[in-house]
Amino acid sequence: MRSRLASLVASILAALTEPSAALAQDDPLLRMLRSGDALAAEAAPIDESEAGQQSRAMFLAMTGRELEAIETFSPFVTSTRPAGMAVDPAAEYRNALDEIARRAVEHRIIVINEGHHLEQNRWFLHALVERLYPLGYTALTLEALFSMGDGYPFTGPVNHDSGPLMSSPSLAAASDRMISLGGRVYPHESTREQIAAGLDREQAQAENVAAVFYGNPDAKFIVFVGFDHVDEAGHMMAGRLEALTGEDPLTVDQVDSAVLNRSCERPDYPYATIALLSGETLPLGTSRTVDLVVQHPPTCGVEGRPGWLETQFGKTWISLAGETLPVNRPLLIEAWTADQGAPATGVPADRVVVTGEFVPALALFGGAYHITLRTAAGESAFPLVVSTSD
Numbered sequence: 001m002r003s004r005l006a007s008l009v010a011s012i013l014a015a016l017t018e019p020s021a022a023l024a025q026d027d028p029l030l031r032m033l034r035s036g037d038a039l040a041a042e043a044a045p046i047d048e049s050e051a052g053q054q055s056r057a058m059f060l061a062m063t064g065r066e067l068e069a070i071e072t073f074s075p076f077v078t079s080t081r082p083a084g085m086a087v088d089p090a091a092e093y094r095n096a097l098d099e100i101a102r103r104a105v106e107h108r109i110i111v112i113n114e115g116h117h118l119e120q121n122r123w124f125l126h127a128l129v130e131r132l133y134p135l136g137y138t139a140l141t142l143e144a145l146f147s148m149g150d151g152y153p154f155t156g157p158v159n160h161d162s163g164p165l166m167s168s169p170s171l172a173a174a175s176d177r178m179i180s181l182g183g184r185v186y187p188h189e190s191t192r193e194q195i196a197a198g199l200d201r202e203q204a205q206a207e208n209v210a211a212v213f214y215g216n217p218d219a220k221f222i223v224f225v226g227f228d229h230v231d232e233a234g235h236m237m238a239g240r241l242e243a244l245t246g247e248d249p250l251t252v253d254q255v256d257s258a259v260l261n262r263s264c265e266r267p268d269y270p271y272a273t274i275a276l277l278s279g280e281t282l283p284l285g286t287s288r289t290v291d292l293v294v295q296h297p298p299t300c301g302v303e304g305r306p307g308w309l310e311t312q313f314g315k316t317w318i319s320l321a322g323e324t325l326p327v328n329r330p331l332l333i334e335a336w337t338a339d340q341g342a343p344a345t346g347v348p349a350d351r352v353v354v355t356g357e358f359v360p361a362l363a364l365f366g367g368a369y370h371i372t373l374r375t376a377a378g379e380s381a382f383p384l385v386v387s388t389s390d
Contacts, residue, residue, distance in 0.1 A: 064352030
């Protein structure tokens with residue numbers, strides 16, 4: 001198996017430099033967001049199908065409406081998941097970043113999933129990149145990364161051509177952070193050649209990760225996947241990856257806790273936790289076969305945004321409610337750092353869409369930002385400059 005994979009590495013790596021034709025996530029709303037036309041997407045007709053609602057939820061999450069995104073798509077997710085998040089009162093809660101880091105030293109591959117409509121999952125990836133890089137996890141693979149730009153591996157920064165989901169401020173930040181630390185970022189979605197050959201998507205993704213793994217013998221990998229690809233059972237990608245590489249991946253499910261969440265009225269940890277009972281991780285409602293289950297803080301509103309942007313990830317609220325803003329609605333507000341490139345093609349540090357009188361706050365890490373405003377009429381206000389404390 002290893003010799004067969006070794007012979008495939010060169011051809012797979014070459015194929016991965018081309019944008020994938022598997023554009024299941026390249027729906028109309030994300031295409032408009034990808035082109036920078038978030039306001040046109042805002043006015044698009046609403047598709048009531050499951051695929052349409054997932055598309056709508058992803059768009060809402062990427063435009064500062066994380067709570068509405070969860071409300072929009074969670075019914076489709078929870079309908080196929082065990083009910084409730086009840087745990088034994090004797091359970092021990094551990095900081096999820098600490099527990100993943102503790103176990104990561106025994107592995108070379110970590111596979112962690114996301115719900116495509118959950119920005120909290122992607123900001124957790126950003127935190128995980130920061131935490132695990134010193135432990136040798138210097139490579140990140142993404143199913144969301146389609147276009148390689150001018151080189152391989154991806155050298156950043158992320159822009160609208162990097163892939164539909166890469167228009168997410170959180171996913172762009174995680175990718176760019178890995179690169180700024182000195183690490184490497186790779187795509188692992190099915191290639192055109194694999195699709196033409198009829199290769200199963202789970203197998204194609206596993207082979208693509210394995211090829212990059214064999215091409216970087218000194219690196220450890222964070223493999224970021226959607227929903228069920230993290231499952232080690234049922235012929236899903238994580239299980240196939242182990243069969244191809246001989247490496248037992250540390251598998252982490254963080255999706256279900258965000259959609260089957262705890263009450264906002266109950267005292268809670270401000271950070272992500274992993275519940276253990278007698279040293280063993282508790283399933284906490286997940287139906288997937290994984291090593292660890294992350295339980296995130298609940299999504300409760302602050303400044304029109306989730307409170308965990310501040311309490312879990314250390315962001316600062318920047319309110320523009322007192323500023324003189326265009327009266328036309330919808331209004332797109334975006335925050336840009338100096339190194340993110342031209343707003344015409346880049347992905348902002350944060351973005352919100354204002355649809356009425358209430359103006360949601362921006363949530364930003366420490367630093368200086370240019371704030372741009374745009375309406376459907378095309379008017380653009382003079383850019384504001386704000387600073388947050390480090």
